[in-house]
Structures are given as C-alpha cells and as structure tokens.
Amino acid sequence: NAGVTQTPKFQVLKTGQSMTLQCAQDMNHNSMYWYRQDPGMGLRLIYYSASEGTTDKGEVPNGYNVSRLNKREFSLRLESAAPSQTSVYFCASSLSSWGAFFGQGTRLTVV
Amino acid sequence: KQEVTQIPAALSVPEGENLVLNCSFTDSAIYNLQWFRQDPGKGLTSLLLIQSSQREQTSGRLNASLDKSSGRSTLYIAASQPGDSATYLCAVRGDMRFGAGTRLTVKP
Numbered sequence: 001n002a003g004v005t006q007t008p009k010f011q012v013l014k015t016g017q018s019m020t021l022q023c024a025q026d027m028n029h030n031s032m033y034w035y036r037q038d039p040g041m042g043l044r045l046i047y048y049s050a051s052e053g054t055t056d057k058g059e060v061p062n063g064y065n066v067s068r069l070n071k072r073e074f075s076l077r078l079e080s081a082a083p084s085q086t087s088v089y090f091c092a093s094s095l096s097s098w099g100a101f102f103g104q105g106t107r108l109t110v111v
Numbered sequence: 112k113q114e115v116t117q118i119p120a121a122l123s124v125p126e127g128e129n130l131v132l133n134c135s136f137t138d139s140a141i142y143n144l145q146w147f148r149q150d151p152g153k154g155l156t157s158l159l160l161i162q163s164s165q166r167e168q169t170s171g172r173l174n175a176s177l178d179k180s181s182g183r184s185t186l187y188i189a190a191s192q193p194g195d196s197a198t199y200l201c202a203v204r205g206d207m208r209f210g211a212g213t214r215l216t217v218k219p
Contacts (some may be wrong), residue, residue: 042211099160100144
C-alpha cells in the first residue's frame with residue numbers, strides 16, 4: 001500500500017540549477033496536485049491536474065513547470081532554481097470529489 | 112478566487128478541555144471540505160472529509176461540521192490529549208485550497 005510516493009525526500013541545489021521532483025500514486029486517482037509549504041503560510045497550490053493530459057495553474061505557479069506523464073505520475077520541474085524556492089514540496093492525489101492523500105514531502109534547499 | 116482562513120493561528124489548552132477550531136471560505140461552491148493533521152516535519156494525515164451535501168462527520172473524539180451558506184466549518188475535539196498536539200489544516204475542494212492552519216498545543 002504505497003499510496004503517494006515522492007522522490008527525492010531531500011535535495012540541495014545551487015542557484016540556477018534545474019531539477020525535477022517526481023510523484024507517483026497507485027490508487028488510480030484522476031486528480032493530482034503539487035503544493036509548497038513555507039513556515040506560517042500553510043500549503044499553497046502550485047499546479048494541479050484534474051485528469052490525465054490536463055494541467056492548470058494554482059496560486060504560485062511562477063518558476064515551475066509540470067508534466068502529467070500518465071495517470072500515475074505528475075512531475076514538478078524547476079528550470080532555474082532560486083533561493084525563494086526553498087521550501088517543502090508536497091504532492092497529493094484524489095479521486096473526483098473524494099478526499100486527498102498526500103506524499104511525505106520533499107525538503108528542497110536552494111543555496 | 113477561493114480564500115480559506117483558519118482562526119486561531121495558535122491555541123494552547125490544558126489536557127482534557129474540549130476545543131473548537133474554525134475554518135472559513137469565501138466561495139460556497141465547493142465539492143467537499145477536508146480536515147488534516149500535520150505533525151512537525153511530517154506529511155498530512157486526513158482526519159475527516161465532509162461532502163458538500165453533508166452537514167457533519169464524526170470520527171472518535173473528532174466532529175467536523177460544514178455550513179456552506181455561511182462559508183464555515185468547525186472541527187471539534189473532545190477531551191483533548193497531549194497527543195493531539197499538532198497543526199490542523201482545512202482544505203476546500205474546488206481546487207484544494209488550504210488555510211494556514213491552527214497550531215494546537217495540549218499541555219499535560
């Protein structure tokens with residue numbers, strides 16, 4: 001029962017480097033989400049995908065791109081990392097109007 | 112654009128007290144509302160999910176209510192315990208917008 005799996009769990013990047021955060025779910029959910037969590041600010045939606053082949057911007061999409069590779073996988077890419085992107089990133093999935101399940105998070109530091 | 116607000120931001124209570132956490136939202140056209148718990152440095156654990164057609168859900172010592180017309184939900188925790196100490200977050204579906212959370216401390 002893996003649920004939602006995020007990789008990597010920790011990452012340190014230098015300013016200007018690029019990387020892709022991976023997320024996979026094994027629950028056959030149609031919707032997937034990427035959030036960032038900063039101290040005192042709750043979770044802010046970066047991008048979401050309501051179904052395979054569709055993606056939409058959330059509250060804070062600037063500096064990020066996403067790919068819904070198939071129904072299981074939803075990746076988040078930072079093309080040129082900036083210190084302001086230091087955060088904890090969470091991936092989530094849900095089925096229609098049912099509840100969401102979250103991964104354990106990726107702690108990213110950009111120096 | 113949906114705005115979700117949680118009050119209070121932090122709450123400290125002695126063990127055994129009953130308490131209420133509040134969540135308000137600006138757009139009543141929602142599919143559901145979900146309450147989560149987050150322990151420091153951890154991911155989110157789902158506590159309760161209320162569909163838009165429901166008015167409340169209960170799980171053990173937890174009870175969540177939903178009033179779409181007023182844009183409010185409450186999470187009631189009965190007989191609080193030190194193990195309840197965590198941050199509690201509400202999320203509104205639509206596109207799953209979160210409040211900033213309420214950090215709860217229950218003192219022994």
